Amino acid sequence: MHNFAKNDWIMSIQETATKIVNEFSLFDDWMDKYNHIIEMGKTLPMIDEKYKTDQYLISGCQSRVWVSAELAEGKVIFKADSDAVITKGIVNLLIRVFSNQAPEEIIDADMSFIDEIGLKEHLSPTRSNGLVSMIKQMKLYAVVFKTKMKEQQA
């Protein structure tokens, strides 16, 4: 359908978020919305098999999701995988927003766009593999990279 990662990488976090909100606003009913998430799941930038270990696993009981991050020229590159397609779609949504951004931007990112696209139910803390733990993990990676960059500058 789309090659999301390529189109998005030069945009700022806010611009990508707005773009995603616009994409979702085209869908009136939940089924189209979920079909879109499923499509996004299929185009997820997949992590290397070697990262699919407990170390990269975001713990939860509903589905398994692994997220890896590396720093390239001051930007964080995220990759992920999950055994569930909807989870893949959701993590891809986050990758579109966060990947290729500076650690500082990721840490400060405003996530209110998630409410706007109507995925609020995935924010519930009972959905262990929901957005909350993924966002937390991705922001945590950014914090680590920010600290590393500071150390290198010092």
Place this chain on the structure above:
Amino acid sequence: MHQQVYGKPLVYFDNAATSQKPEAVINQIAEYYRTINSNVHRGVHYMSQQATDAFEGSRKRIQEYINAANHHEIIITKGATDSINLVANSFGRKFLDENAEVIISSLEHHANIVPWQVICEKQKAKLRVIPVTEAGTLDLKAFEQMINDKTKIVAVGHISNALGVVNPIKKIIAIAHQHNVPVMVDGAQGIVHDSIDVQAMGCDFYCFSSHKFYGPMGVGVLYGKEKWLEEMPPYQTGGEMIKSVTFEKTTYNELPFKFETGTPNVADVIGFKSAIDYIDGIGMESIKAYEDEILDYGIKKLKAIDGVKILADGAPKAGVISFLIDDIHPYDAGTIIDKFGIAVRTGNHCAQPIMDLLCIPGSIRASLAFYNTKDEIDRLAEAIITVKEMFA
């Protein structure tokens, strides 16, 4: 219950997690707080007597319902998990040592695994597990080979919450008793789908939660044969469970109070009696017959959909259809089914060992109650067809 979710009338197929509550139960709880709320077994004043009478009335009703020989064999707990913890800790401290063995099964809920694991580790005893056959039933031959002079207790579920498999509980008890080994039955699902007569069953302990059996949350029952309960030391300590306290020595109260420390959940215990009255009013035989009919209808209806695989198909079942759709992850399927206004459970259902044995990440579980209908099963079937289309 008469509500809409996502603009559709709610279908509640998560009864194995907790059932909905009859009006009579809700009203009884409110009535208690309005009229006789006071602490039990303490005051000489009128209201406390009333509350105590109602509380003990519930105990007698539970005793009568499961046909226990004595009312003091009914211990009020917080839930089935609390009941199992009580037995594991109290029985375990008294009877388990480094030469002892405990037997559980592969079909257990985590609540009937972890307390035994912990006490076995503490007492240096060995935990053994009855395997399942390919059909999803317990391997009784393996059990017969496993049980020996070292076995101190067998703890098995009556009906599996994850698969709905009905275990041959009477056979298990007969085998265990040949070796003079007591049996604890986790009846969290069993009490919901069948008439329970603990004396006819012959179990040494039987436990369940009120909230899965149309009663309020926070109340559970432990039935234990007098001879075992008498021998077992108290589990938790504090007020009410004592006869006399000096700083030198405390003498414990008699059964059942020895195991009931602190102020109990009086309102909900009294509410639970209303639930039993309600269910008894309909009759468990009628409930069972109706549930078996919709279960059978559901299994046939779902099996007719290409790609649907029923877990432990062919094993004797009660109340639960646990299934997978093609290679679709249960979480994906459950998310879409939820959007149809149908509440199912997905995941490992707190029974990870059996899911690991079946080599699956979990399943989709529709668990039924007597208020579910064939029409609701049809709606689930429609949702499954949509799931198949969306993930094709």
